[in-house]
Amino acid sequence: MSWYNEAVFYHIYPLGLTGAPAQNDYSAPVHRLNTLLPWIDHIQKIGCTALYIGPLFESVGHGYETTDYKKLDSRLGTNEDLTNFVAACHEKGIRVIFDGVFNHTGRDFFAFKDIQANREHSRYVNWYCNVNFGGNTEYNDGFSYENWGGYNLLVKLNQRNPEVQNYICDVIRFWVSEFDIDGIRLDAADVLDFDFMRTLRHTADEVKKDFWLMGEVIHGDYSRWVNGGTLHSVTNYALHKALYSGHNDHNYFEIAHTVKYLQNMGDLDLYNFVDNHDVERIYTKLSNKAHFAPVHVLLYTLPGIPSIYYGSEFGIEGKKEKFSDASLRPALNLEDYKNAVTENPCTALIAALGKIRKATPGLSYGSYNELMLTNRQYAFARDLDNVRVIVTVNNDDNAAGMNLPVGSTAAYIGALSGKRAEVQGGRINVTIPANSGEIWIPEEQMKGETPVPAAIPKSVKPDVVKTKEEVADVAAEDSKDPDLLKTETAEKPVETNAEAAINTTIASEDSETVKTDLTKEESKEAKAPVKPDWSKSPEEMTVAELQAAILAKMAGNGPITDQMKKTVDDNIWHDSLVNWLKSFR
Incomplete structure (x- = not known):
């Protein structure tokens, strides 16, 4: 295994964090990168072991319209500053990856400037895609060209040109020899040429042991990019969407379905995140700020490599604007957060999860x-070498009990709370506080490790968590408004066919939940007890038979509480019940 598997x-978006000017006048370097040196200790303190920083290189504006791939942006400083910064990270045991913007350049890049000057006679005409001297753009160059995203500021490179390939590979070699980096995040990897990516991977394998290539990919089957010939990982936008909307909609089925969907792609080590420089801050995105806790418990425990975007560990806000991403990329003064690990519950939680x-x-x-899976409770195991770690999350405003299979160990300890759960009949009964999460580790594995009871925020902002009486009042008022029975459509990116199928399933399940909740009380008395038909396979059983079978299995392991009955009754998803029944041994 490599360093990135455990990272x-x-x-960090450096132009934003350092407060650099929005436009580059290419004047004398200003050593703003050096102001980030104190952040290295902070990164280490909250348990992060790797840094993705970028864009870094000379550009005219936001950093993705590159002017020079071999020169640190003069708004940030000099190449010497960058060399020293990476070395300081390495001294603290922190790996560093840069942003590789290799799909396009800016208009000030030397090859494009040569085309402007020499037109058809430029030796760089074929460095770019579809340069047409019979066309024009808003810049009135007297020629047109293919761009990225509809922006002529970003000129698309011809990645099938061997000269372009050799140039970019030379850039990678330069970054390793000059700055000693450990990997690259490829910008816009979902539109990079696959042969070009194979060339980059070949270079990555040559320049440094365990050199990591991670790509920005929004949609699609991630296994197209993540494999032995192209990239090691890609951005997990599918899970990003599920994590916030699964909490906002009280729908853990969306998260669980997304995890299964991703696992069907293969054993991929994806780059997991809840926010970044292109999307709204998770604290802004969450309808209930107290969900910050279960969201991050899942970020750190679901399959994949977790990532924290600078400032989000403090619970800062950041709303996406129509014509600017500046609010997502603010300048921050670390001194303002010097006691965050001990005084800010969000930061304390992130530090505890890192540990x-x-x-x-x-x-x-x-x-x-x-x-276990219901709309509001979710539990899963991470099994390795006969050691089972259990993760439990609860998005409800009330505490919830769970009865879970654990194996033969004697007891489990909640790594966040310090609570102890005895194992009885191969299972544990645990209670998860409202809007919270826990990581249960076998007691013998916790020796020498100290739980952090104060780290998990009971309520990130007290005014957003209502009392039971207030919840009842709101529910009574909502019941008078039929419009509130409709399922809101969460903001989502364009879907592939596979993603659309999953989201359609989720939406239909949400609809069924509404119908079920409306009729459950009035039909409860009339519903005759159902007995499981053990001659059927779990797949052949009805929902009611599966529920009855699960309760029967539970009864064999000890007394059934009202909460356990409610949990089973609330789960009306056939596939989930089948998996639940099969989990009994």
């Missing part, structure tokens, strides 16, 4: 097994 990433992940190999390498 916890911190993500737990480092001490728990199963969270990096363990298999994933779903144990």
